[in-house]
Amino acid sequence: MPSFSSAMSFMALSLSLSAVVQAAPAPVPTTPPSLQERASSCTFSGSSGASSAIASKKSCSTIVLSDVAVPSGTTLDLTDLKEGTEVIFEGTTTFGYKEWKGPLISISGTDITVTGASGHTINGDGSRWWDGKGSNGGKTKPKFFSAHKMISSTIKGLNLVNSPVQVFSIDNAQDLTLSDVTINNSDGDDEGAHNTDAFDVGESSGIYISGATVHNQDDCMAINSGTNITFTGGYCYGGHGLSIGSVGGRDDNTVADVKIESSKIVNSQNGVRIKTVYGATGSVSGITYKDITLSGITDYGIVIEQDYENGSPTGKPTNGITISDVTMDNVQGTVESDATEIYLLCGEGSCKDWTWTEVSVTGGKTSEKCENVPDDISC
Ligand SMILES: *[C@@H]1O[C@H](CO)[C@@H](O)[C@H](O)[C@H]1NC(C)=O
Numbered sequence: 170m171p172s173f174s175s176a177m178s179f180m181a182l183s184l185s186l187s188a189v190v191q192a193a194p195a196p197v198p199t200t201p202p203s204l205q206e207r208a209s210s211c212t213f214s215g216s217s218g219a220s221s222a223i224a225s226k227k228s229c230s231t232i233v234l235s236d237v238a239v240p241s242g243t244t245l246d247l248t249d250l251k252e253g254t255e256v257i258f259e260g261t262t263t264f265g266y267k268e269w270k271g272p273l274i275s276i277s278g279t280d281i282t283v284t285g286a287s288g289h290t291i292n293g294d295g296s297r298w299w300d301g302k303g304s305n306g307g308k309t310k311p312k313f314f315s316a317h318k319m320i321s322s323t324i325k326g327l328n329l330v331n332s333p334v335q336v337f338s339i340d341n342a343q344d345l346t347l348s349d350v351t352i353n354n355s356d357g358d359d360e361g362a363h364n365t366d367a368f369d370v371g372e373s374s375g376i377y378i379s380g381a382t383v384h385n386q387d388d389c390m391a392i393n394s395g396t397n398i399t400f401t402g403g404y405c406y407g408g409h410g411l412s413i414g415s416v417g418g419r420d421d422n423t424v425a426d427v428k429i430e431s432s433k434i435v436n437s438q439n440g441v442r443i444k445t446v447y448g449a450t451g452s453v454s455g456i457t458y459k460d461i462t463l464s465g466i467t468d469y470g471i472v473i474e475q476d477y478e479n480g481s482p483t484g485k486p487t488n489g490i491t492i493s494d495v496t497m498d499n500v501q502g503t504v505e506s507d508a509t510e511i512y513l514l515c516g517e518g519s520c521k522d523w524t525w526t527e528v529s530v531t532g533g534k535t536s537e538k539c540e541n542v543p544d545d546i547s548c
Pocket residue numbers: 351353354355356382383384406
């Protein structure tokens with residue numbers, strides 16, 4: 170891009186928006202550049218940063234969010250960005266307090282790259298909402314980060330702390346990579362954080378999550394629907410494990426081609442789990458859990474159950490959702506002494522074609538309630 174176009178955008182933005190554009194001053198050209206050419210690097214900061222960014226997002230090819238204080242009840246709305254936009258979080262991003270559904274941040278577009286500058290933090294300051302009830306009651310809590318309709322995009326190296334409730338909502342996304350994301354809700358362990366799922370995935374394809382570090386109070390990942398989804402090289406602490414489900418009862422009830430690999434699940438309620446909804450129809454197929462290490466699991470090491478109703482197990486499995494082609498390869502580790510090592514509650518004929526090798530969960534109890542377990546697999 171010629172330098173005169175940067176200068177033009179500097180003038181346009183600084184006059185109308187008090188945004189700071191980092192560009193070297195250059196002579197003003199006699200012929201104004203087109204809108205397209207004006208695209209430039211824009212830096213937004215402070216308490217007006219969110220509204221300025223929202224107003225001028227379409228004219229910036231790089232959006233730097235530097236110590237932005239997002240006002241209460243406002244979404245940092247970076248949806249529908251221009252193709253190829255880069256978003257960089259810098260310093261500390263904070264959010265005002267309001268009881269509302271959020272999200273605090275929303276980003277969408279094609280070929281978008283979202284990164285964090287060294288030392289940055291996106292701080293939900295969730296303790297203002299935490300009341301032990303999560304999304305089941307009490308204060309209405311804002312979801313943290315909507316990654317809906319992100320196409321051929323990347324989110325890399327973000328550092329999020331203290332989410333009020335669910336963290337990443339990945340929905341209607343295609344070919345989205347999330348690498349080296351850290352989500353640390355450790356303060357919430359003693360302060361009533363609940364339902365702080367790290368990655369919720371629905372109606373998406375080509376999702377690749379690598380190198381995530383998570384300390385939270387619900388699923389490390391939960392896939393409700395979608396295809397071609399990989400989670401690899403992750404560390405999940407304190408939550409409910411790496412989950413598929415609950416599947417069933419939504420618009421899209423298909424989960425296919427999921428690889429969950431090379432990850433550690435530590436001090437969590439469950440290790441790996443697949444749950445489907447009682448009485449629902451759908452399909453879960455092509456699921457691989459490979460090279461998974463469990464430790465300090467308090468409820469179930471491996472749990473697959475087909476009996477969920479209104480978010481709770483009923484103990485009565487149904488077979489309207491098949492769970493087929495499930496590979497467990499080198500899933501090993503320990504559970505607490507009062508936890509159950511493996512629990513498999515399938516409907517009649519609906520769990521099939523499972524291949525399990527090097528599966529070893531020890532230290533807890535053997536379940537006597539398993540039902541309709543596929544050939545060659547045992548609890
Ligand atoms: C989370 O932050 C706490 C400090 O607040 C730190 O001790 C802990 O190591 C962090 N956990 C992860 C998983 O980064």
